[in-house]
Amino acid sequence: MRLNTLCSSLMLVVTMTLSSAWSHGKEYAAGSVTTEKIIAEAASGGEWLSHGRDYQEQRFSPLKQINTDNVADLGLAWHYDTRSNRGLEATPIVVDGVMYVSGVWSVVYALDAKTGKELWVYDPKVPKEWGQFACCDAVNRGVAVYQGKVIVGTLDGRLVAIDAKTGEQVWETLTIDKNRPYTITGAPRVAKGKVYIGNGGAEYGVRGYVSAYDVDNGELIWRFFTVPGDPKLGFESEAMANAADTWSGEWYKYGGGGTVWDSIVYDPELDQLYIGVGNGGPFDLDIRSPEGGDNLYVASIVALNPDSGEYIWHRQQTPGDMWDYTSTQQIMLADMEIAGEARKVIWQAPKNGFFFVIDRETGEMLSAEPYTAVNWASGYDLSTGRPNINRDIADYRRGEKLVRPAHMGAHNWHPMAYSPETGYVYIPVIEAMVPFRKEQNFKFKPGRWNSGIEMVEVPPGDTQFAGLMATGLTGGRLVAWDPRTQSEAWSVEHKMTWNGGVLATAGNLVFQGNAAQRMAAYRADTGERLWDVDAQTGIIAAPISYSVDGEQYIAVAASWGGILPLALGVKPYDEPSKGRILVYKLGGSDALPPLKAAVEPPIPPARTGADEQTLAEGKQLYHLYCYGCHGTNAVSGGMIPDLRYLNSNFHDMFEQIVYDGALKGLGMVGFSDVLDKPQVASIHAYIIEEANDDLEYRQQPQWWRSFKHWVYGIGVSIIEWLSSFA
Numbered sequence: 001m002r003l004n005t006l007c008s009s010l011m012l013v014v015t016m017t018l019s020s021a022w023s024h025g026k027e028y029a030a031g032s033v034t035t036e037k038i039i040a041e042a043a044s045g046g047e048w049l050s051h052g053r054d055y056q057e058q059r060f061s062p063l064k065q066i067n068t069d070n071v072a073d074l075g076l077a078w079h080y081d082t083r084s085n086r087g088l089e090a091t092p093i094v095v096d097g098v099m100y101v102s103g104v105w106s107v108v109y110a111l112d113a114k115t116g117k118e119l120w121v122y123d124p125k126v127p128k129e130w131g132q133f134a135c136c137d138a139v140n141r142g143v144a145v146y147q148g149k150v151i152v153g154t155l156d157g158r159l160v161a162i163d164a165k166t167g168e169q170v171w172e173t174l175t176i177d178k179n180r181p182y183t184i185t186g187a188p189r190v191a192k193g194k195v196y197i198g199n200g201g202a203e204y205g206v207r208g209y210v211s212a213y214d215v216d217n218g219e220l221i222w223r224f225f226t227v228p229g230d231p232k233l234g235f236e237s238e239a240m241a242n243a244a245d246t247w248s249g250e251w252y253k254y255g256g257g258g259t260v261w262d263s264i265v266y267d268p269e270l271d272q273l274y275i276g277v278g279n280g281g282p283f284d285l286d287i288r289s290p291e292g293g294d295n296l297y298v299a300s301i302v303a304l305n306p307d308s309g310e311y312i313w314h315r316q317q318t319p320g321d322m323w324d325y326t327s328t329q330q331i332m333l334a335d336m337e338i339a340g341e342a343r344k345v346i347w348q349a350p351k352n353g354f355f356f357v358i359d360r361e362t363g364e365m366l367s368a369e370p371y372t373a374v375n376w377a378s379g380y381d382l383s384t385g386r387p388n389i390n391r392d393i394a395d396y397r398r399g400e401k402l403v404r405p406a407h408m409g410a411h412n413w414h415p416m417a418y419s420p421e422t423g424y425v426y427i428p429v430i431e432a433m434v435p436f437r438k439e440q441n442f443k444f445k446p447g448r449w450n451s452g453i454e455m456v457e458v459p460p461g462d463t464q465f466a467g468l469m470a471t472g473l474t475g476g477r478l479v480a481w482d483p484r485t486q487s488e489a490w491s492v493e494h495k496m497t498w499n500g501g502v503l504a505t506a507g508n509l510v511f512q513g514n515a516a517q518r519m520a521a522y523r524a525d526t527g528e529r530l531w532d533v534d535a536q537t538g539i540i541a542a543p544i545s546y547s548v549d550g551e552q553y554i555a556v557a558a559s560w561g562g563i564l565p566l567a568l569g570v571k572p573y574d575e576p577s578k579g580r581i582l583v584y585k586l587g588g589s590d591a592l593p594p595l596k597a598a599v600e601p602p603i604p605p606a607r608t609g610a611d612e613q614t615l616a617e618g619k620q621l622y623h624l625y626c627y628g629c630h631g632t633n634a635v636s637g638g639m640i641p642d643l644r645y646l647n648s649n650f651h652d653m654f655e656q657i658v659y660d661g662a663l664k665g666l667g668m669v670g671f672s673d674v675l676d677k678p679q680v681a682s683i684h685a686y687i688i689e690e691a692n693d694d695l696e697y698r699q700q701p702q703w704w705r706s707f708k709h710w711v712y713g714i715g716v717s718i719i720e721w722l723s724s725f726a
Contacts (some may be wrong), residue, residue, distance in 0.1 A: 087561015501542025513539020
């Protein structure tokens, strides 16, 4: 098999000719991006015009001023403080010397790409209480720039176009039904005068879809639903009618899921749009489709007509998904030779742990091999395109099962990259497994988490042991994967899981930030680490590269956050961190200012004297309703206040805050719809208990804490060894 670049010179000329109509003959002084410019820029690489740099979304920069010989001389060129300490997941866009990047709560920043000078900031003023519907933090994965506009999808479901020069709003449109708990965290994609955007919220009870809007005025052009609605109301298309045959029961009452929350890719060569479809909702197939079925089009890649939204083909990767194995992960376009025949393909490494090679003209599955350890399936039958599922190991409808990968996936949203010089795809791999079991007596709760399974295992032992379990039983690697042989070429082991996205460059380099607060560069051909610097925060976003005035830069949005740090309370630091844009160049001499020292936590209230039953109830309710933001065992991941360290005012107002929603304007909504006041009191008692346990632990001699950590570490190592056989 031989790998080639996607766009031949002939295709470029043809596409540029056809696409002249897409820009309507207009000139744009700022943000001057058009479909033909994105295609043309693929060869030069001086700018970063689209989410994946170009329409192939390979995240390969042809720049090579920075290379293996001099990468050790990289220094910080400039940094910009986003005035937030929550997760930054965005890929910056660089056009005409200006960087456009989004941050927490969908705020957009325009910065001088050479100096970091702030040009403007646009705040869409997302109501903070809408954050209750965001499973995975108030994050945003980036903007699109097109025809003089910067376009962002907001957490509360709006699509907003901003003047690229002034930062003033041009138009705004609502893409969702505000009576449903939809969110937008993904980056819009742009092509042919259209903006394509999906949404999230499958676990909260929504029906997924993707929409196309007119870039000039924000008017809806078409919408494609990914799962069928109520059959009594009729179906929007033949594709939905066909999909309905693969469902049973009353799935539509739960929404059905199938949200398109990340990957949307336009193919200018075939003039097709590919979307990655998310998990079914609820997770438990017995609930949403009692008689089984594949449940199209969840966990699928679907090809659509970019002008009309009409269905072309689909390839479902996890039929009847029940493990949250989304197919929303990055879709990468490539050409490759298979058995002597040139094929136009899609590469994808979705959550389920298999690397897929799919013919993008027909949807045929050409190859599927595991890129990490999996136990839910033994492989795929290429004649049918279906997985060979290990039901005895993974089907939790038959009893609790320890499944690998975990619901966070073997590869989540963190972008991978490809180098045509090595032929490798570089995947930020997550290694974890989790017990799945059915939720007994499931009752649908509109606007609340509705997975239908009890994934939340109240941690055994004390907080220190639970913390070691969270980090010891999860791992992370940077894997160089050869799609020609479907095998690993090399890998780098990380200290923690939930590491950043990846950039590959023509300098034979791969760049990746990681959870251990480092920004690093590796040889693309061997994986040798050549450069490593302190970023003062965990990095989860992907770097980019661009050139201004003849100098090459490497940039990354840096701030720890997302679902894993929130829910597990995992953090790589003790001191407060800051969300920043970090930009490096050869000989850069900027320096990050020292972080403020951690403040000594306040003395908690005295233990309440609550009995064991009350504390057990409080712990159970906390891990049902609170842990997703405030962390396992009330240990915060650093982005949200640590409830063990509340001051007396918050303790005095605990009922008003948790039951009545006194702080909903800050994002802390009330829970009176699912909790009564005695239950709120039991949660409060549990938190106070944890706070006092933490105080006592911090007051113990250092030698005792170190010894305890060592003993616990042995226990975790034994559990890790035993789990390796699963």
